[in-house]
Amino acid sequence: MGSISFEKGRFADHLHEIIGYKSGIAASIEHMCDLLSGTGFDDKISNSEINGLRIRSDDYESLYYELLHKVGVTDKPYGGIYEVFQIQREMEKSEGMEFATNIQDIYHRNMRLETTRSIQENKKSLDPTGMMEEAYNKYGKLGLDSILKLIYGYAELMNYSPQSAMRFHQWGNVINIEDLFSEYRPVVSDGIFLDQRFIDYLSVNTEKLCGIHWRKFEELTAECFSKFGYSVELGPGSNDDGVDVRVWNDDQRGAPKYIIQCKRMKSKIDKVTIKGLYADVLHEGSELGILVTSSELSVGARKTISARSYPIEEVNNGKIKSWLSELRTPGSGIVRV
Incomplete structure (x- = not known):
């Protein structure tokens, strides 16, 4: 080496x-x-x-x-060429050496043909149709599924590899990690309230939640609800009377379905905060108040909600982590409060 x-x-x-x-x-x-x-x-x-x-x-x-x-690109450290080797080993184990060797031959032979064709025709992409048809004609659905695994495996290798100019996303700009921790102004080009790259970053660095700028925590909350399909209004950040985010089912007409208060902090949320949120729920005419926190509610706060039947839901650190996991790229999961 x-x-x-x-x-x-x-x-x-x-x-x-x-x-x-x-x-x-x-x-x-x-x-x-x-x-x-x-x-x-x-x-x-x-x-x-x-x-x-x-x-x-x-x-x-x-x-x-x-x-x-x-930095959030992969959900676990990528193994490089060994990831492709693993696909090949699993194929050999399940279907036998001859089958695995033939599938690899179909892949590499068609890659050479398609590369030559793309160069001659001045194309910037390779068409995998030929290898997919050959694998299917020879081995049926099993052959097609197997060649697709190789195609995806090599595509990941080329897009992640430091030796390749390929990448999964052609970014129009570069955002700075530091902005997540120190910048009040919006930093977003891939999203509505908070850039998707910050969500990907936080999904693998959940311990950083308590350290991000308080405004970014509010933007994160608004972005999550927006991705869940709601119509969302993010408050001004100051002089908002305690309501940081308002949420409607569709358009922003009438009283918001949910009002949200965001608390980016390490200490537990006390019952005084809960009583204040309940007052806001009544004032806004909302169905539910949601307390989104990087910490969690205190025992006293939970008892107050239970004893008085307050329409208040807790979204604590653990729930935020699950949201981040669901919403990381390509993230299309449906998450409920």
């Missing part, structure tokens, strides 16, 4: 550039080291600023794929 050398100060710049290209997210040295904390890779990045770096190729790929995961 070979190695790669980087001059002093170049390794972090390289990671910043390639991760930004693949994910659409810019991460500073500090953020990269924080995301890789405990892996040993954080030390390699920080030390490379002073001493440069010589890194084994397999270690480089492990670091890169771990960082790609930690």
